Amino acid sequence: MTRALATTTQPAASFPVGDWQFWVVTLVFALAIAWLGWNVLPIRQILRKGRAAPKRTTLTVEGQRPAARAKDH
Amino acid sequence: MTPPEITPRTVVPLTQLRRGDRGVITEARTDSDSRALLGAMGLRPNEPIRLCRHGEPCIVLTGACESCRIGLTRKLANCVFVEVAL
Amino acid sequence: MNDLPAASTSVNNADLGAGRDGQSSRPTHIVLLGIPNTGKTTLFNRLCGLRHKTANFPGTTLESRIGTVRTGSGPLRLDDLPGVYSIELDQHEASVCRQSLEGVSAASGQPLRAPDAVCVVLDATSLPRNLQLLGEALRRRLPTVIAVNMIDLARRRGIVINTVALEKAIGAPVVAVSARTGEGIDRLTRALASPRYATTTPPSDPLGERNWVDRLAQIAEADFALRDDKLTDRLDLVFTHPVLGVLVFASVMTGVFWALFRLATIPMDFIDSMFGALGARASGALPDGLIAHLIVDGVIPGVGGAAVFLPQICLLFFLFSLLEDTGYLARASFVVDRVLRPFGLPGHAFIPLLSSHACALPGIMAARAIPDRRERITTILVAPFMTCSARLPVYVLLTTLLFRDRPALAALAFTGCYALGALAGIFSALIFRRTILRGEGRPMALELPSYKRPSVRGALIQAWDRGMVFLKKAGSVILAISIVLWWLAAYPIAQPSSDSIELRQAAQTIAQTEPTRAQEMISQADASDATRQLQSSFAGMLGRAVEPALAPIGFDWRISIGVLSSFAAREVFVSTMAVALTGSGDIEGEGILARVRDAKRDDGVTPVFTRATAWSLLVFFVLAMQCLPTLVITAREAGGWKWSGLQFVWMTSVAYTASLITITICHAMGVT
Numbered sequence: 001m002t003r004a005l006a007t008t009t010q011p012a013a014s015f016p017v018g019d020w021q022f023w024v025v026t027l028v029f030a031l032a033i034a035w036l037g038w039n040v041l042p043i044r045q046i047l048r049k050g051r052a053a054p055k056r057t058t059l060t061v062e063g064q065r066p067a068a069r070a071k072d073h
Numbered sequence: 074m075t076p077p078e079i080t081p082r083t084v085v086p087l088t089q090l091r092r093g094d095r096g097v098i099t100e101a102r103t104d105s106d107s108r109a110l111l112g113a114m115g116l117r118p119n120e121p122i123r124l125c126r127h128g129e130p131c132i133v134l135t136g137a138c139e140s141c142r143i144g145l146t147r148k149l150a151n152c153v154f155v156e157v158a159l
Numbered sequence: 160m161n162d163l164p165a166a167s168t169s170v171n172n173a174d175l176g177a178g179r180d181g182q183s184s185r186p187t188h189i190v191l192l193g194i195p196n197t198g199k200t201t202l203f204n205r206l207c208g209l210r211h212k213t214a215n216f217p218g219t220t221l222e223s224r225i226g227t228v229r230t231g232s233g234p235l236r237l238d239d240l241p242g243v244y245s246i247e248l249d250q251h252e253a254s255v256c257r258q259s260l261e262g263v264s265a266a267s268g269q270p271l272r273a274p275d276a277v278c279v280v281l282d283a284t285s286l287p288r289n290l291q292l293l294g295e296a297l298r299r300r301l302p303t304v305i306a307v308n309m310i311d312l313a314r315r316r317g318i319v320i321n322t323v324a325l326e327k328a329i330g331a332p333v334v335a336v337s338a339r340t341g342e343g344i345d346r347l348t349r350a351l352a353s354p355r356y357a358t359t360t361p362p363s364d365p366l367g368e369r370n371w372v373d374r375l376a377q378i379a380e381a382d383f384a385l386r387d388d389k390l391t392d393r394l395d396l397v398f399t400h401p402v403l404g405v406l407v408f409a410s411v412m413t414g415v416f417w418a419l420f421r422l423a424t425i426p427m428d429f430i431d432s433m434f435g436a437l438g439a440r441a442s443g444a445l446p447d448g449l450i451a452h453l454i455v456d457g458v459i460p461g462v463g464g465a466a467v468f469l470p471q472i473c474l475l476f477f478l479f480s481l482l483e484d485t486g487y488l489a490r491a492s493f494v495v496d497r498v499l500r501p502f503g504l505p506g507h508a509f510i511p512l513l514s515s516h517a518c519a520l521p522g523i524m525a526a527r528a529i530p531d532r533r534e535r536i537t538t539i540l541v542a543p544f545m546t547c548s549a550r551l552p553v554y555v556l557l558t559t560l561l562f563r564d565r566p567a568l569a570a571l572a573f574t575g576c577y578a579l580g581a582l583a584g585i586f587s588a589l590i591f592r593r594t595i596l597r598g599e600g601r602p603m604a605l606e607l608p609s610y611k612r613p614s615v616r617g618a619l620i621q622a623w624d625r626g627m628v629f630l631k632k633a634g635s636v637i638l639a640i641s642i643v644l645w646w647l648a649a650y651p652i653a654q655p656s657s658d659s660i661e662l663r664q665a666a667q668t669i670a671q672t673e674p675t676r677a678q679e680m681i682s683q684a685d686a687s688d689a690t691r692q693l694q695s696s697f698a699g700m701l702g703r704a705v706e707p708a709l710a711p712i713g714f715d716w717r718i719s720i721g722v723l724s725s726f727a728a729r730e731v732f733v734s735t736m737a738v739a740l741t742g743s744g745d746i747e748g749e750g751i752l753a754r755v756r757d758a759k760r761d762d763g764v765t766p767v768f769t770r771a772t773a774w775s776l777l778v779f780f781v782l783a784m785q786c787l788p789t790l791v792i793t794a795r796e797a798g799g800w801k802w803s804g805l806q807f808v809w810m811t812s813v814a815y816t817a818s819l820i821t822i823t824i825c826h827a828m829g830v831t
Contacts, residue, residue: 021450032643107601109245109247115287132395143605144603146602
């Protein structure tokens with residue numbers, strides 16, 4: 001886990017906004033959160049819920065595909 | 074439990090054959106999906122078989138040169154009916 | 160001799176752009192089709208080697224391996240379709256094969272178009288059984304190549320296949336090969352570069368098709384003899400015996416486990432130390448700053464955390480591939496089926512459940528082999544109950560705290576954890592199969608392949624394949640979570656405590672005269688700052704926020720942070736506790752364990768790890784769902800996030816309830 005970041009006796013800012021490296025690591029953090037949310041968690045599915053996706057269907061007759069019916073009969 | 078005495082030309086489920094018995098499959102009395110799968114695996118009507126192992130699993134040899142070995146649970150073997158060879 | 164019906168469509172080769180001899184123009188994309196156990200995978204490996212990747216068919220858990228074959232006229236893409244007994248069956252695999260041949264479905268990332276040709280793999284040792292699928296493939300009117308595989312095995316059994324007559328009868332090239340020995344592979348590669356349209360297809364009515372198969376079988380098998388395979392019969396009797404079969408199975412699995420946990424330890428330790436050294440090097444080489452901290456404390460441990468599992472996963476799949484290749488695993492499935500069936504699980508489930516003892520991720524992916532949907536989902540839901548390797552460092556910490564100088568009792572507790580997880584898994588399966596996943600399971604019908612010497616090459620390729628899939632799927636998730644947790648634990652930055660400031664000032668004073676003592680004081684100040692940092696960070700705030708929910712089972716805010724952080728990887732719990740309680744992440748450091756044991760809660764009196772808390776935490780870790788990558792894979796494999804949600808809620812509830820019962824019993828018995 002994280003080591004102490006303050007190694008001197010000087011008080012450190014809670015968020016070192018003056019340090020450009022803070023913005024870089026925070027950007028990386030934000031990208032990681034966004035990647036997890038988009039690719040891992042179901043956020044994409046939730047956003048798409050309203051849109052009805054076109055569906056591919058299979059022709060069946062009395063619940064069976066024509067080729068399977070031919071074999072059974 | 075030993076299977077009952079079988080006379081030639083009897084149609085019985087696989088579970089009633091003895092080890093080494095030969096026969097020809099007549100039908101599979103099960104749902105259409107299982108029947109289609111068994112047929113595709115080689116356990117289809119008029120297919121000759123030989124029983125290798127009785128019980129659970131039931132092992133049969135199929136094919137003209139008995140080169141394909143298929144294992145079935147007892148429940149499924151009970152649904153496959155065979156005309157026993159002389 | 161060739162009295163087979165001509166091809167049933169009226170197209171001719173000229174219309175299809177073929178040459179005068181019926182050859183198609185040079186193909187660039189061929190699919191491999193065959194029934195299970197024809198050696199299709201071995202043939203694919205022989206043709207493509209490591210030049211392949213794995214991709215999923217959209218909306219399914221079925222995989223296709225896509226490789227490149229180097230032919231004399233250029234590279235050729237080869238897709239290994241799932242093994243099916245018939246492409247007309249009402250089954251997922253059959254549907255995927257049909258759609259791939261029609262060009263309406265393709266693996267992720269691949270263009271949607273029909274293949275240029277199809278290569279049908281037949282098993283020379285039982286040719287007639289394969290001919291139905293061949294007929295179905297020929298009906299698709301694609302240029303075809305036929306590979307009659309296992310020709311070496313057929314020869315040994317006295318089966319002679321007349322490939323010349325077969326080729327003359329069908330019209331497409333027929334090549335006898337042995338994927339295992341490499342015989343005929345060059346000829347097959349040449350044939351793949353110039354497939355031909357068949358001149359015959361079977362009639363579509365069942366009787367006509369049957370007659371077609373029978374006549375083709377007569378043409379192909381010039382000579383054969385009935386084999387009385389006494390050795391195989393005897394081995395089958397032993398391996399499927401209700402008593403002997405179980406003993407053999409137990410011995411084989413014990414051997415697999417021993418190899419897994421003994422042999423894999425060596426490369427795992429090596430990878431662990433390699434990443435440790437990499438972290439130390441990076442720490443020294445990079446200029447001090449936040450980016451360096453992110454790399455050293457976030458990225459490197461994140462990548463290392465996934466990579467350390469690779470040896471176990473690769474070794475597990477290597478061993479299983481060898482066992483499967485020998486023909487034993489099919490028999491073992493029936494042995495295990497008897498044991499698992501009363502709980503609603505099929506014999507096929509034993510490989511996913513066993514694999515989950517290394518890591519639940521490949522275990523859940525292995526559940527694809529279970530044909531019945533309800534049984535497959537049940538197996539996926541309960542697989543994480545099996546004690547995985549990531550839990551072991553937690554077990555070691557807690558059993559050491561509980562049984563300080565009594566290793567025998569610690570070992571017994573260890574075994575108890577494995578048993579508890581397995582029992583919880585199978586009883587959860589029983590509950591699911593009686594409630595939300597109720598229904599008759601599909602009775603097992605399995606082809607029992609011949610016993611043969613396994614292919615080490617094939618097993619190595621399989622192990623590599625599975626390892627890379629794990630690294631890509633889980634590694635990326637673990638890395639992202641490690642970065643997120645690093646940031647949450649690093650901010651907001653805590654102000655140093657007055658004690659820490661005083662220690663540093665005192666150290667500065669005595670630095671010249673007592674450097675060792677000064678260094679000790681700085682280390683103490685660092686430890687104090689690290690603990691304070693964790694407490695004040697967003698991660699600490701989260702720990703405090705969930706503390707009231709976990710207090711009844713004996714967890715304080717520090718343990719709560721550990722439980723939350725272990726969602727990235729369970730073993731992170733150990734280093735988190737070390738930092739939270741001692742300020743150092745080095746749990747193996749001298750005296751660290753003692754300091755963890757002696758650490759006190761906020762009241763300054765009660766130990767963080769009372770005996771009751773340690774027992775409760777042990778039970779919690781055995782049963783809880785604490786692995787976000789596992790939830791992700793469950794969603795993909797089971798077909799939706801509702802299953803992951805159920806898995807999380809069920810396992811967390813079972814873990815919480817069991818921990819509550821444990822701590823209540825401990826308090827009732829006076830164990831504190």
